[in-house]
Amino acid sequence: MNISKEKSSIRGLEAQDVGRSLETKKKRKDPQQHKLHFHMDMELENDCAWKPKQGMTFDSEQCVYDFYNTYGERMGFGIRRDFCRKNKFTNQLICRLLVCNKEGFQKVDKRDPLAKNPRVETRTGCEARLYVKLDEGTGKFVVIDFKEKHNHDLVSPECAHMLPSQKKISTTQLDNEEQITNMFWTDAQMIMDYTQFGDVVTFDTTYKLNKKHRPFASFVEFNHHRETVIFGTTLLYDETTESFVWLFQNFLEAMSGKAPKTLFTDQDAAMAKAIPIVIPNTSHRLCTWHLMQNALKHVNCLFQDKGVKGVLNKFFFDIEDANQWKLEWAKILDKYDAHENHWLKLTFAVKEK
Known part of the structure; x- marks a missing residue:
């Protein structure tokens, strides 16, 4: 379904909402009518609380996003925000469409036909979606439409954390003045390489120092072709035990809790103290x-x-x-x-x- 048709469909749903709202106002005196809108933390008998359903209500648009994103992780697809509408006077969000990240198709590259390396098409026109609208009476967002079926393969649970909407940016460590001290970075390819070749890892803090002698360090090892592969990189403010504990904790979290069997490092004493704290079952060895x-x-x-x-x-x-x-x-x-x-x-x- 293209974007114009999708928006037309949403407008049709909004028109239906108006009719529903009129009917609801007529029946407000019936206390049983309110039970049609149940909160997301309530579970219907013989039903899945983690699966979206028409009539579900949420406290905020962010709650809707988090709920649908968690559902997507469990099922094996990523999501993204699409169409929305706001009140012209208050600028309050009044409706939101969340879609599968494979919804629609990429626009034609403006550089085409001059582009030498055009982006690969990753979308499939998937119509899976979740549409919510603000109930002005309760102040909650209500699920108006939910389409479950996808037109593409879903990813396996062990790889779901690599979907775009599931990626977690590790917490950056700050000092007492809220200034950035330590940073850790990895990406989907590095994480995939780690699942294949991460049993033995070399952590090198001597690769490069900046003018203030703050190390740019990397987690590396060989692949099956004896080529160096990088699993993650970090920019450290200092080489204290506290910084290394923070780093190894974030590395472990990014790699879904999988610790290396063997870790090679230099003779840094602070690092040697941090390793048994975070990854006690990892064999610590010194690089010759x-x-x-x-x-x-x-x-x-x-x-x-x-x-x-x-x-x-x-x-x-x-x-x-x-x-x-x-x-x-x-x-x-x-x-x-x-x-x-x-x-x-x-x-x-x-x-x-």
């Missing part, structure tokens, strides 16, 4: 690349004869037996008189990672 970079900063001058890599590579990659590892480590400390080196002590304490 980050370990080597830290070694170059802290003990490069200690191993001048063989170099850091020449000394530490075997501890990172070659020795598999735990007892042998400890024996070789003790020999290195003796040889370079490094028993009191602070960085080596810290690294030895987390050797299981």
